[in-house]
Amino acid sequence: TQLLKQSPQFLSIQEGENLTVYCNSSSVFSSLQWYRQEPGEGPVLLVTVVTGGEVKKLKRLTFQFGDARKDSSLHITAAQPGDTGLYLCAGAFTSGTYKYIFGTGTRLKVLA
Amino acid sequence: DTAVSQTPKYLVTQMGNDKSIKCEQNLGHDTMYWYKQDSKKFLKIMFSYNNKELIINETVPNRFSPKSPDKAHLNLHINSLELGDSAVYFCASSPGLAVGRQFFGPGTRLTVL
Structure with a gap:
């Protein structure tokens, strides 16, 4: 069974700190997405990465796709309470048929 | 201007009952999905329809039946x-099946008593 494992599972930090969330798999993905989900709402797409080694920035968030397209990281600089939420990576790949799977999730809490 | 909408938002029902959840998207997308998120927040795909055709049907009990009357609706x-x-x-929903980025509705919390 293909699995996208995220680490850490939970993270509680103070406002202003930096953090990195990892998303790892043994599968090669044709594309990978990061989403943020807040309580009572659906996941909201943050970014899509497609090319191995690709780096994308979204304000204080930096996303990187691994060279082999099997892993990704999300780095947040100077975290703010508004960054609190569940962060999910998700990847698309073909294993006979098209598959799209979500990671195990990272719950981030940023304390003021 | 809701992109993906679901009804109802909350559903509380007794064991043994039959219920439906409706979904509509106004993004003009070709592909729609149903996911189940458990108490540990793990999101698992159940079904996917592309242009009203069932494409993905994961191991889900046959008590669950999706229906897509048109491209904009998946119940x-x-x-x-x-x-x-x-x-x-x-x-x-997503623009196409091989296009990874997906747009989610607000969710339906189902509680079976």
Whole structure:
């Protein structure tokens, strides 16, 4: 069974700190997405990465796709309470048929 | 201007009942999905329709039956509800099947008593 494992599972930090969330798999993905989900709402797409080694920035968030397209990281600089939420990576790949799977999730809490 | 909408938002029902959840998207997307999110927040795909055709049908009890009357709608009907069906169900859509980025509805919290 293909699995996208995220680490850490939970993270509680103070406002202003930096953090990195990892998303790892043994599968090669044709594309990978990061989403943020807040309580009572659906996941909201943050970014899509497609090319191995690709780096994308979204304000204080930096996303990187691994060279082999099997892993990704999300780095947040100077975290703010508004960054609190569940962060999910998700990847698309073909294993006979098209598959799209979500990671195990990272719950981030940023304390003021 | 809701992109992906679901009704109802909350559904509380007794074991053994039959219920439906409706989903509509106004993004002009070709592909729609149903996901189940469990208490540990793990999102698992259940079904995917592309241009009204069933494309992905994961290992889901046949008590769950999706129906897509047109590209903009994907409904989920559940027969003989069980306690283990309690979860949050999300509808999503994407421009195409091979296009990874998906847009999610607000979710339907189903509680089976």
